[in-house]
Amino acid sequence: MLRPQHTAHRTFISAAPRWTFRPDPDDVGVGQGWANGFTSDLTVAVPGSWNEQLAEAGLMHHVGPSWYRQVIFVPPTFGSAAFGGSARRVLLRIGAASHHTTAWINGERVGTHQGGFLPFAFDVTDHVTPGTSACVVLRVDPRLDAETIPQGIRAEEYAESVERGAGSEHFPPTRYDFFPYGGIHRPVTLLSVPSLRATHADVRTRLHGPSGAVVEITVEVTEGVTAVKALLSGEDEDSHATEALAVDGRAQLTVELDEARLWSPESPFLYSLTIHALDGEGVTDAYDLRVGIREVTVERDRLLLNGQPIFLQGFGKHEDVPVLGKAFAMPFAVKDMGLLRWIGANSFRTAHYPYADAWLDLADEHGILVIDEVPAVSLNLHKATATTQARHEEALRALIRRDRNHPSVIMWALGNEPGLAGEEDARTEVGRRYWKPLFETARKLDPTRPLTVPSCAQATLDDAALAFCDVISLNRYYGWYTEPGQLDRAADRLRADLEDAYERYGCPIFVSEFGADTMEGLHATFPQLFTEEYQADLIERYLDVIEALDFTCGAHVWNFADFLAPQNFRRVVLNRKGVFNRTRDPKQAAFRLRERWNDAMATPRDIIEKHAPGRGASPTPSPES
C-alpha cells in the first residue's frame, strides 16, 4: 500500500485530532447499532492510546472494545472534476490501531482489519460524496488471545489463573513486558487517488561491478494502467529514466548505474525515484519514493554492509511516551534520533513490533541501521495453533511488504523470545515445525537481508528458532535476573554463553538485549541494583566482553528509554532499564555510553579496536574468495 502523498495526481486530508469516544466493556455496541452513530461525553485524541488520556475516566486499564466517531468533510477537490474528469477513488486509511478494527461510514460497514501495528485502508468511494460530510465510526478492540499475533491472555484464562493463584501477577494481563495500550495509534487520513494508479512499489538494489549498482523496481498497478515510467535521480547527477509495459497488474523496471553513490551510516545518500502510471493517453498517477543503495551480507562470523564489517551499537526501543502511550509522536521521534546521534549509537531494534514508518524515514536520512521486528513477542508455542502460525506469516509478509524499500532496515527479526516461560515446545520438533516455514517465506520474499529471532536464556541455546537464523541474537540478563550485584560472575557467564553459541551455530553473535532497571538519583559506592552506577557498570562490563570476542557483530542495550509496564511486583510503574528516562533525560549510563561510543567520532570498528586490540580489522578473505 502506498503512503498518503500530495502529487499532481494524489491528495489527502487528515482527520481532526479529537474524536468522540465510548468504551464498550460489555461489547453491546454492535447489537445496539452504535455503528449508525452514538453519543458520549468522552473525547479522545487520535493518534493516541486512550489509557493515560482517559485514566481519570476510569479507562487506564480498559482492554476491551471501544468506539470512535468523527464527522469528516470530504473536500469537493476529491471529485473527478478537480482532476480533469478522470475517474478517482477515495480511501480511508488508518495508520495503525490496536488490534482489531471495524469501520462504518454513514452506518454502512466498509471493512475490517486484524493486526495492531501496520497501516490498512478501505476503498470508501461508494460511501462518500465529495463536497459533503461523512460520519466515520470505528470499533477498535485490543483483546488478544493464543491465536493472535502477538499472543495475549483472554479474560477467562486470566480469571482462571487468578483462581489458581498462579500466573496472575500482571495487570492488565499480557504475555509481554510492555503496557497493552488500546487506541488508534497512527494518523487517520482520507485519500483521493486516481482509479488508474500504482498500488505498490518494491525496490531492490544490488551492487554490480567495481562501482555500479542495479536498481530493480516492481510496480503493482490497477487494471487499465498499460505502462509505468520511473525516473531515478541523484544530487548533481544525471537522471535515469526507464519505462516498461504493465502485464497482469505489474511492471518490472530496471535501472543500471555505472557509478552508484552508496548509502551508509557515514553517508546516508538517498536517490529520488518518481513513478508514473500511464494509460496509453498519458500519465494517470505520480508517486515519489526515496532509494538508498547498499548491500547487507553475512560472511562467516561477520555482518557486512557494502562489503565492510559493521558492529551494531545501539538499543532496543519501544513506542511509548507519556500520555500519548503507543501513538506516533513526531516530536519524540525527532528527539530520539537526536539522542541516538548524541550518544553515538548507529542502530536500534523496533522491539517488539513494527513502528510507524516515519521512524524508518528518519533512520534512512540519519544513516541509522534498523532491525525491524514482526510483532510475535513471547510466543507460547504450546498454545500456538495453525491459525497462530498463519497469522504470523501474514504479519511477516505485511512487514516486509511495507518496509523493504528502506535502506536503513538491515535485518528482519521474525519474533522475540519464543518460550519465555520456559515452555519446552520452543526447543523441540514443535518449535522447528513452527519456525521453518516462516523462515522459508521470509527468505523467499526478501533474500537480501539476514534473518534473526532474539532468543531468551529460558529457551536456552536449544531454542528451535536459532537453527534458522543468519545472525544469532541473544537477550541476556546476567547480573540482573540472575547473579544480582555480581558483575564478575555475570561477565563470566556471558562470555561462556556467547562462546557456546558461536561454537554451536558458527554465525555472527549479536547481544540483542542486556541491561538493568535504574532509578535516576539512586547511587551507591558498591554494586547495588537499581543505582545509576550499577546500570552504567553492567553495560560497560557487557560491552568489554562482547567487543573482545571475534565473532560478535553488535550489542544493543535494553532499553533506550524507560517505558510503561503492566502492573507487577517486578516493576516500579515503568520498566526502568532505559538509559534515558521516559521523558528522555539521561541517566549516568547515557554519559558513559556517549564517551565510549563517540570517542572522537570513531567508527564502531575503531571503538572495538580500542577496547579489544586486533578485533577491529576487516575479515581475512576466505580461501575460496
Ligand code: GCB
Ligand atoms: C526481555 C524482553 C523485553 C523485556 C526485558 C526485561 O528479554 O525481550 O521485552 O522488557 O527482557 O526488561 O525484562
